[in-house]
Amino acid sequence: MTEPGIRIEGLRKRYGQGDTAVDALKDVHLHVAPGEVVGLVGPSGSGKSTLLKCLGAVIEPSGGRMVLGGDTIYDEGWKTPDLRALRRDRIGFVFQAPYLIPFLDVTDNVALLPMLAGRPNAEARARARELLKALDMDHRARAQPSELSGGEQQRVSIARALANRPPVILADEPTAPLDSERALAVVALLNQMAVQHHTAVIVVTHDEKIIPTFKRLYHIRDGRTHEVRGEGQT
Numbered sequence: 163m164t165e166p167g168i169r170i171e172g173l174r175k176r177y178g179q180g181d182t183a184v185d186a187l188k189d190v191h192l193h194v195a196p197g198e199v200v201g202l203v204g205p206s207g208s209g210k211s212t213l214l215k216c217l218g219a220v221i222e223p224s225g226g227r228m229v230l231g232g233d234t235i236y237d238e239g240w241k242t243p244d245l246r247a248l249r250r251d252r253i254g255f256v257f258q259a260p261y262l263i264p265f266l267d268v269t270d271n272v273a274l275l276p277m278l279a280g281r282p283n284a285e286a287r288a289r290a291r292e293l294l295k296a297l298d299m300d301h302r303a304r305a306q307p308s309e310l311s312g313g314e315q316q317r318v319s320i321a322r323a324l325a326n327r328p329p330v331i332l333a334d335e336p337t338a339p340l341d342s343e344r345a346l347a348v349v350a351l352l353n354q355m356a357v358q359h360h361t362a363v364i365v366v367t368h369d370e371k372i373i374p375t376f377k378r379l380y381h382i383r384d385g386r387t388h389e390v391r392g393e394g395q396t
């Protein structure tokens with residue numbers, strides 16, 4: 163049986179072809195268990211965005227294998243017929259900017275994805291309220307995004323990422339605009355949510371404030387990953 167969480171084996175991505183081809187990912191290996199938050203760091207141009215885009219099924223890898231939540235989604239080709247449903251139901255995204263919808267209140271921002279996935283409105287809103295409570299945002303459930311601080315907006319975006327109970331969350335520089343205290347609070351919440359919801363979380367970051375907090379840390383350099391902190395340290 164394939165284990166849940168995230169497992170990447172020998173992932174490759176080439177942009178273009180011939181003389182101008184760029185091998186952005188050459189040999190990426192990485193695993194994240196359910197309930198675990200793992201950091202991914204690397205210099206500019208090392209392949210971080212390319213890896214997140216492959217994992218998020220936004221671009222197609224050139225080879226290798228990706229297993230998300232116990233399902234092999236890519237093995238030298240996509241193994242899943244509906245990539246849009248995969249992105250909506252199996253992966254939560256957290257970005258540097260919260261990208262909340264300005265004309266929906268906090269509850270509906272979180273409830274929107276379950277509604278789009280076909281859940282009844284009442285059930286989607288109940289799920290949103292439960293997550294907002296867990297993230298200590300229930301007192302702002304009817305507020306508009308513009309009425310929230312940056313840290314509060316980021317908490318709402320974490321609730322939104324969890325709304326469809328995805329086995330995987332991909333976070334791209336989630337703390338970049340936040341001060342130290344709020345950045346550490348966001349990482350603490352990601353850890354708490356990962357444990358409570360058995361979610362595997364990858365955080366791509368340059369943020370020196372949060373890098374020391376990861377129990378396991380991967381470094382990507384020139385399209386290859388190395389585990390620099392944790393059990394498989396190389």
Ligand SMILES: Nc1ncnc2c1ncn2[C@@H]1O[C@H](COP(=O)(O)OP(=O)(O)OP(=O)(O)O)[C@@H](O)[C@H]1O
Pocket residue numbers: 177178184185186204205206207208209210211212213
């Ligand atoms: N669409 C594309 N076409 C061609 N080359 C690309 C494309 N996107 C990225 N690359 C190249 O692939 C390599 C990896 O880029 P990527 O954006 O994944 O790096 P990164 O680690 O996210 O960098 P940064 O931290 O600066 O955002 C770089 O050499 C980049 O120039």
